[in-house]
Amino acid sequence: MSIHQYGWSDEWNSYWDQWKQSFEERAGHSQLRPARLIADYGQKVKLITMDGERWGAASGKLRHIIDDPAEMPAVGDWVAISTPDGVSDAVIHAVLPRKSRISRQAAGFETKEQLIATNVDTLFLVNALNHDFNMRRLERYLIMAWNSGVNPVVVLSKSDLCDDVEARIAEAEGVAPGVPVIVISALQNEGREQLEAFLQPGCTVALTGSSGSGKSTIVNWLSGTEVQLTQDVREEDSRGRHTTTHRQLFPIAKQAVLLDTPGMRELNLWDDSTGVAHTFADITDIAQKCRFADCKHKGEAGCAVEEAVQTGRLSESRVNNYRKMQRELEYQARKEADRRRKDGRTSTTSGRRDQRSGWRRDVEW
Known part of the structure; x- marks a missing residue:
């Protein structure tokens, strides 16, 4: 496999040349090479380099200076990697x-971002036309x-299981x-053909949706080979099991790249209000006609x-x-603000302790 089959282009190559020179001057590294992270298995990741998979x-330094997991390689x-020798693992700098x-x-009580994927051009939102x-x-x-x-592209899968496809299309629209709405049956x-229109050379297309929606089947269908395992869903409620257990990129025809992701039964939002808008x-357009600027749309006079x-x-x-999404994001914002205040107090205390002990945590780039 070639790095070009995973989205490397003249545009990325030009950008790499500029970025590499600046980074090497600051970091003191030399002989860095580009790579793309194509699969994550926890402690190790799989990369595609100019010489193939590796x-x-x-690096220890990279893990030390990044305190936010969402900023780690995904x-x-x-x-940017170095290869100490021809046998050892590549080092990501x-x-x-x-x-x-x-x-x-992220799941749990702590407010933090969980990164799913990066450098994606198009996201297929897969929703099966069954009980789910x-x-x-x-x-x-x-x-x-x-x-x-x-x-985003809405993909209504398993149309062969639906008696009234047109009604479902109308609901999605x-x-x-x-947003494009495409009906498919693998x-x-x-x-x-409608899906392949988005698979242009150099493009990365990710699939997301609940377990059993047919994401892995779509990857196999578009790839023309069984690159992903698939499982049947329960007939009584159309629920599936998590066939995909990790995120991975798959090169397909036309030099586009597909990214399959594990199914998400629950999706807790990480949002800065752009997505809601x-x-x-x-709704937000109509809300501008409400009598009061701070209208909550729950019983206020003059609510449009x-x-x-x-x-x-x-x-x-x-x-x-819409109201539920707003409440959820407002709650998330309050938790994030509380966390930042606590982190600020912790950083101040740590800084004083560092000064007393005569050392600093700063890392020179």
């Missing part, structure tokens, strides 16, 4: 600036996509205005949003989900 790991990243980053709120069809979940995925700086080989643009619900311009379930 195992690698972050699948999709272009990185730096991550090149990312042009996009797909994130979510859920527009509220699709809205969450749209928020994640818009906030990540990628182009209703919550994703202006079993019947329908919709492939895009996803619920119809509630009026739109009463007249049928907006669905009540969509507005309720």
Whole structure:
């Protein structure tokens, strides 16, 4: 395999030449080479280099200076590596600036970002046309996509299991205005050409969706070979098991790259309000006509949003989900602010202790 099959282009090559010179002057490294992180297995990662695939790991210095896990090398990243010899693992010294980053709120009580993938151009939001069809979940995925700086595409999979496809298309278009909606059936080989239109040379396309939505099947279908394991879903509720256990890039025809991700039953948002504004643009536009600028759209006089619900311009379930997303993100923002205040106090205390002990934590680049 060649690095060019994983998205390396003249544009990246030109950028690399400029970045490498600046980085080497600051860091004192020489003979760095570009690579892309194509799979993450925990302690080690798989890289594609100019010479083919190679195992690698972050340098001790890189791990020391990065205190945010979301800034560590992730699948999709272009990185700078050195190869001490022809046998040892490659050493990752730096991550090149990312042009996009797909994130979510990490599971657990702590407010922190969990990075899913980077340098993605298009995100396929896969939703199966069976019992697991859920527009509220699709809205969450749209928020994640818009906030990540990628182009979303709604993919309605398993159309052979649906009796009223047109109605489902209308529902999807209703919550994703202006976003392409593609109906496919890998079993019947329908919709492939529409998907392949997004697989242009050098492009990276990621797939996300709940377990059992058919992401791994789509990867195999578009690749023309069984590169991913697949499992059947339970017939009674259409729920699937986590077939994909790690993130990995797969090169396909036309020199595009596909990224499969583990299924997410629950998607906790990591958002800066950009994604909400895009996803619920119809509601935010109408909200500008509310009598009060701080209207919560819950019983206030002169609320244009509630009026739109009463007249049928907006669905009540969509507005309720919009309110839920706002509450969730407001709660997340408060937790993040509390964490930053605590980190600030900890840093101040640590700094005083460092001064007393006569050493500093600064790392020279």
